[in-house]
Amino acid sequence: MKKVVIATRASQLALWQAYHIKAQIEKSFPDVEVSLNEITSRGDKILDKPLALVGGKGHFTKELEDEMLAGNADLAVHSLKDVPTYIPEGLELAAITERQDQSDVFLSHRYESLEALPQGAVVGTTSLRRRMQLLQKRPDLTVKDLRGNVNTRLRKLSEGQYDAIILAYIGLARLDLLKDIPHVEKLSFMIPPMGQAALGIEIVSDNDFIREIAASLNNEYSFLAAKLERDFVSAIGAGCSAPVAVNAIIENGTVMIRAMLGYPDGTHIMQKIEIAPIAFSSELGKKLADAMIAEGALEILSKAEAIAFKDEMPERM
Numbered sequence: 001m002k003k004v005v006i007a008t009r010a011s012q013l014a015l016w017q018a019y020h021i022k023a024q025i026e027k028s029f030p031d032v033e034v035s036l037n038e039i040t041s042r043g044d045k046i047l048d049k050p051l052a053l054v055g056g057k058g059h060f061t062k063e064l065e066d067e068m069l070a071g072n073a074d075l076a077v078h079s080l081k082d083v084p085t086y087i088p089e090g091l092e093l094a095a096i097t098e099r100q101d102q103s104d105v106f107l108s109h110r111y112e113s114l115e116a117l118p119q120g121a122v123v124g125t126t127s128l129r130r131r132m133q134l135l136q137k138r139p140d141l142t143v144k145d146l147r148g149n150v151n152t153r154l155r156k157l158s159e160g161q162y163d164a165i166i167l168a169y170i171g172l173a174r175l176d177l178l179k180d181i182p183h184v185e186k187l188s189f190m191i192p193p194m195g196q197a198a199l200g201i202e203i204v205s206d207n208d209f210i211r212e213i214a215a216s217l218n219n220e221y222s223f224l225a226a227k228l229e230r231d232f233v234s235a236i237g238a239g240c241s242a243p244v245a246v247n248a249i250i251e252n253g254t255v256m257i258r259a260m261l262g263y264p265d266g267t268h269i270m271q272k273i274e275i276a277p278i279a280f281s282s283e284l285g286k287k288l289a290d291a292m293i294a295e296g297a298l299e300i301l302s303k304a305e306a307i308a309f310k311d312e313m314p315e316r317m
Contacts, residue, residue, distance in 0.1 A: 003032070003033050004032050004074050004213065005034075005073045006034060006035070006037065007039060007065075007067045009064070010039060012150065012175060013149070013175060014077070017079065017174075018036050021201070024217060025213055025217070029213060039063045060078070061082055061084065061202075068202070069091065075203045076203075077199055077201060080096060080195030080196075080226060081195040085230050085233055092202065092203060092205050094202065094211060095201035095218035096219060096222045096223040097198055097199040097219055099198045099219070099222045100173075102169075102196045103188070104130060104190040105185065106166055107154075108157070108164035108183040109158060109160075109182050110164075111164060111183060113183070114134075114138065117138070117141065117164060119141075121163040123165065123166065124153070125145075125167075126145060128243040129193050130166050130190065131265075132245075132261075132266055133189070133245065134166065134190075135266030144162065150167065150171055150172065153167065154177060170197040191258060191259070193244070193246070194246050195226055195230070196247075201214045201217050201218075224255070224278070228255065228281065228284050229248050230285070232288050235289030235293070236297055236298065237301075242261075242305065243261060243262060243301075244260070244261045245260040245261070247259075248285070250278065253277060254278065255275065255276055255277070255281040256273060257285060262304065263300070265307075270295065270297055273288075
């Protein structure tokens with residue numbers, strides 16, 4: 001029997017994802033035995049400050065990649081939104097699973113909806129992207145940083161440290177955690193980040209059998225959408241923590257990619273959309289980036305990074 005080792009973060013959600021992929025591989029390849037190499041990533045260890053202040057990239061992926069390069073794992077399962085656009089030599093992002101619900105979701109024990117929050121209400125989020133879009137819509141709110149795993153964040157909400165928090169819907173749904181939250185609202189106005197609600201399968205490049213396994217997990221449309229989003233982020237030089245939203249949607253033979261960036265306080269917002277038939281869409285992400293760069297996107301992002309989490313920004317925790 002052939003053996004395959006998956007590198008995964010040790011968080012509850014990451015393990016759900018890794019076991020999900022393990023089951024799919026063993027179903028498609030009955031002669032393969034899959035085991036997990038559980039790793040605590042740098043991003044899981046740094047809980048006393050926002051990741052946007054830590055610097056660097058790959059907070060949730062580097063240790064997994066190191067294990068693959070050292071020969072201790074054959075592939076890694078990532079939340080695609082955490083995977084930087086730079087992949088180390090010897091590794092490659094070989095497959096993207098079918099996307100699920102990409103919504104960001106409002107959660108509260110006290111208020112029915114985002115609209116129902118009173119002026120000055122405290123909302124928790126780790127994401128500059130969410131902070132930007134939230135404060136554009138509700139500049140009267142107080143946004144505080146929110147770190148920790150999903151259960152820690154939900155505990156802080158239930159303890160009353162926040163009036164509401166915003167998380168990705170898909171992780172809560174996968175772990176069946178929504179049933180205990182009195183008020184849940186999908187935020188349809190929010191543009192997701194690159195890769196939300198899909199899993200990225202990163203492999204060791206020189207292993208043809210692992211490449212075959214990865215191919216069995218790949219969804220063609222999700223792969224294309226992710227490529228265009230990643231092309232956009234790479235072209236503007238934004239890291240995973242930057243106040244950038246980008247989302248490609250493929251419907252009826254057409255690709256639409258939309259992006260939004262600005263200051264984390266919800267000001268200086270820039271938004272654009274590009275549309276093309278699938279057959280002519282391969283450069284659409286870069287085209288969108290070039291159009292936004294021509295209008296000053298790099299200057300906005302540079303300033304956004306300079307002011308992120310500074311004293312003039314909403315209080316952080």
